[in-house]
Amino acid sequence: MLSVLKQEFKIHKKNIFITSIIFAAIYLCTIISMHLSGLFESEKNQDISALWFGLSVGLGYIGAFFIALFKGSGSMNDILFKDTGYLIKTIPVSSWKLILGKMIIGLFEFIVYFALYLLFMTFIFHCGEEIALALSMDIQFNDFSKEIVVLCVGIIVLFILIQSILNFSFTVYTSFTKKVKYSKIILAIIIYFLFSFVVELTGAFLNIIDFNLIDDILSVWILMGIFIVISVILYIGTCLLYDKKVNL
Amino acid sequence: MDFDKNVPIYMQIMFEIKRRISTGQLNPGGKLPSVRDLAEEIKVNPNTIVRAYQELEREGVTETRRGMGTFIVDSDKNSILQMKNSIGKTFVQEFIKKMHEVGVTDAEIINLVKESIGEK
Amino acid sequence: MEKILEITNLTKKYFSKKALKNVNLSLDKGRILGLMGPNGSGKTSLLKIIAGLQHSNSGEVLVCGKKIGTETKKLVSFLPDKNVLYPYMKAIDAINFFQNYYDDFDVNKAFELLDFMKLDKDEKVSSMSKGMIEKLNLSLTFSRNAKLFVLDEPLGGVDPVAREKIISTIIKTYNEDSSIIISTHLVNDVESIFDDVCFIDKGEIVLCGSAEQLRSEKNCSIDKLYIETFQNN
Numbered sequence: 001m002l003s004v005l006k007q008e009f010k011i012h013k014k015n016i017f018i019t020s021i022i023f024a025a026i027y028l029c030t031i032i033s034m035h036l037s038g039l040f041e042s043e044k045n046q047d048i049s050a051l052w053f054g055l056s057v058g059l060g061y062i063g064a065f066f067i068a069l070f071k072g073s074g075s076m077n078d079i080l081f082k083d084t085g086y087l088i089k090t091i092p093v094s095s096w097k098l099i100l101g102k103m104i105i106g107l108f109e110f111i112v113y114f115a116l117y118l119l120f121m122t123f124i125f126h127c128g129e130e131i132a133l134a135l136s137m138d139i140q141f142n143d144f145s146k147e148i149v150v151l152c153v154g155i156i157v158l159f160i161l162i163q164s165i166l167n168f169s170f171t172v173y174t175s176f177t178k179k180v181k182y183s184k185i186i187l188a189i190i191i192y193f194l195f196s197f198v199v200e201l202t203g204a205f206l207n208i209i210d211f212n213l214i215d216d217i218l219s220v221w222i223l224m225g226i227f228i229v230i231s232v233i234l235y236i237g238t239c240l241l242y243d244k245k246v247n248l
Numbered sequence: 249m250d251f252d253k254n255v256p257i258y259m260q261i262m263f264e265i266k267r268r269i270s271t272g273q274l275n276p277g278g279k280l281p282s283v284r285d286l287a288e289e290i291k292v293n294p295n296t297i298v299r300a301y302q303e304l305e306r307e308g309v310t311e312t313r314r315g316m317g318t319f320i321v322d323s324d325k326n327s328i329l330q331m332k333n334s335i336g337k338t339f340v341q342e343f344i345k346k347m348h349e350v351g352v353t354d355a356e357i358i359n360l361v362k363e364s365i366g367e368k
Numbered sequence: 369m370e371k372i373l374e375i376t377n378l379t380k381k382y383f384s385k386k387a388l389k390n391v392n393l394s395l396d397k398g399r400i401l402g403l404m405g406p407n408g409s410g411k412t413s414l415l416k417i418i419a420g421l422q423h424s425n426s427g428e429v430l431v432c433g434k435k436i437g438t439e440t441k442k443l444v445s446f447l448p449d450k451n452v453l454y455p456y457m458k459a460i461d462a463i464n465f466f467q468n469y470y471d472d473f474d475v476n477k478a479f480e481l482l483d484f485m486k487l488d489k490d491e492k493v494s495s496m497s498k499g500m501i502e503k504l505n506l507s508l509t510f511s512r513n514a515k516l517f518v519l520d521e522p523l524g525g526v527d528p529v530a531r532e533k534i535i536s537t538i539i540k541t542y543n544e545d546s547s548i549i550i551s552t553h554l555v556n557d558v559e560s561i562f563d564d565v566c567f568i569d570k571g572e573i574v575l576c577g578s579a580e581q582l583r584s585e586k587n588c589s590i591d592k593l594y595i596e597t598f599q600n601n
Binding site: 006091094 | 416419420421422423438439441442444446448450451452453454461464465468469470
Binding site: 254256299 | 398399400532535536539540542556559560561562563579580581583584587588589590591592
């Protein structure tokens with residue numbers, strides 16, 4: 001297991017570093033542009049800073065999500081759809097350790113990007129009032145810390161869930177197909193069905209629990225618990241399929 | 249060393265070693281290359297070389313001394329002469345067979361040989 | 369004495385097509401086996417099953433008495449017929465990768481082989497020619513002290529000099545405790561390094577035996593025998 005973690009980290013550390021730098025640069029530009037718009041209240045600067053603002057805040061976490069999801073270590077893309085899959089399937093590591101190790105590094109990668117985003121957002125909110133004034137927006141900045149923790153954990157759990165769904169879909173697809181070049185359509189259909197299934201499953205669970213009796217925060221924790229359980233089941237399924245059904 | 253792949257290789261190796269003994273390239277008492285060295289040199293499976301060495305030992309041409317290698321048996325000039333003759337005989341038999349295939353009679357063969365040697 | 373490889377009644381299907389039909393094969397230690405057959409005969413499927421890349425539908429494959437799985441992957445060193453290294457990897461990265469995952473990997477031997485093949489340890493796979501990648505892959509494969517080496521078309525697409533180096537490396541690596549299976553089309557160039565040969569056609573073994581014995585029985589080279597056997601298809 002340690003060897004998987006070491007190796008996967010080695011393989012991905014350069015990407016993580018470069019992507020982090022890019023994110024940091026974007027956030028820095030946003031902050032700078034907003035500072036400038038604070039100093040010079042011309043129309044033009046406000047538009048540019050609003051653009052930067054929208055970009056970073058709006059896309060920062062989505063970008064982090066998708067980059068970590070598809071390009072990160074946790075994605076089984078490399079080992080199922082590329083020739084490097086041969087290399088990985090011949091190493092004497094069980095699929096449990098391999099896939100778990102990859103997902104851990106993938107999660108680490110997402111947390112790095114997400115942490116950068118949070119840092120940036122914290123900075124924004126700290127200067128929130130000043131910015132709101134500068135951008136002539138009327139926003140209340142209360143103490144959100146408790147909700148923010150739950151939200152962050154929730155986003156991380158969501159990442160784990162979606163990564164598990166994708167990996168399971170990829171593995172299901174490779175289990176019954178011989179071709180290395182994959183049909184995106186069939187893959188998309190599998191992913192769609194799996195997502196729907198997970199949503200249905202979640203809905204079914206939520207129907208069982210009477211939410212009037214539980215407060216909001218607890219219900220979020222319950223939802224996350226459900227997601228974790230589903231992720232674990234998908235992980236087990238992925239490992240079993242990769243072991244028994246995937247032919248390279 | 250080039251071999252004919254249509255014939256077992258170990259036999260050709262044995263033949264080549266005997267030939268070198270006849271011409272004095274390999275001396276009695278001399279050491280043959282190790283199986284591994286020879287295998288790498290002529291790009292042949294080591295087991296084939298082992299077989300060749302074993303057969304040579306069976307024929308009394310070589311002997312293996314444990315831990316030291318395979319050596320050509322120390323023999324007198326007579327045995328070398330015998331080896332030369334036995335190799336020579338193999339060639340001659342092949343030659344006669346080929347000549348018969350072309351339709352040359354025995355008497356004609358002897359004349360042709362005498363002529364060719366005389367020409368040298 | 370345990371056989372290095374024991375295959376019994378092996379069948380492999382892709383949907384309805386049978387890639388391998390009732391294949392029986394066994395290999396003692398210290399042997400070099402040549403697996404030969406036309407394209408699509410099932411050679412690659414057989415080798416991939418031994419390496420753990422594919423699953424059989426029925427039958428049994430045992431490596432040193434063990435069923436194919438994580439344990440046999442420690443004993444089998446597989447050389448694929450294409451590049452499987454990450455393109456951005458340098459030779460030294462690949463060596464680290466192997467060292468990380470394989471206990472039987474000999475780093476010193478790896479550097480020796482890199483030297484012998486005249487490869488630069490800092491060169492990236494993406495900038496290497498096909499021949500260089502083959503040599504690198506071969507160096508990595510043979511730096512392991514495996515019990516069974518499985519080489520899938522190791523000589524395809526390499527120039528004669530590289531070919532000689534590859535054959536040299538195979539002979540140098542040979543030892544009495546391990547065995548080597550080589551699948552190849554280039555029968556003529558390598559037949560002298562095989563102990564045993566196996567012809568496979570349409571998923572079935574059509575001929576199996578000691579190379580030298582076949583030469584003396586049939587009075588012809590393995591190359592000619594191959595042509596004779598497969599000409600009628």
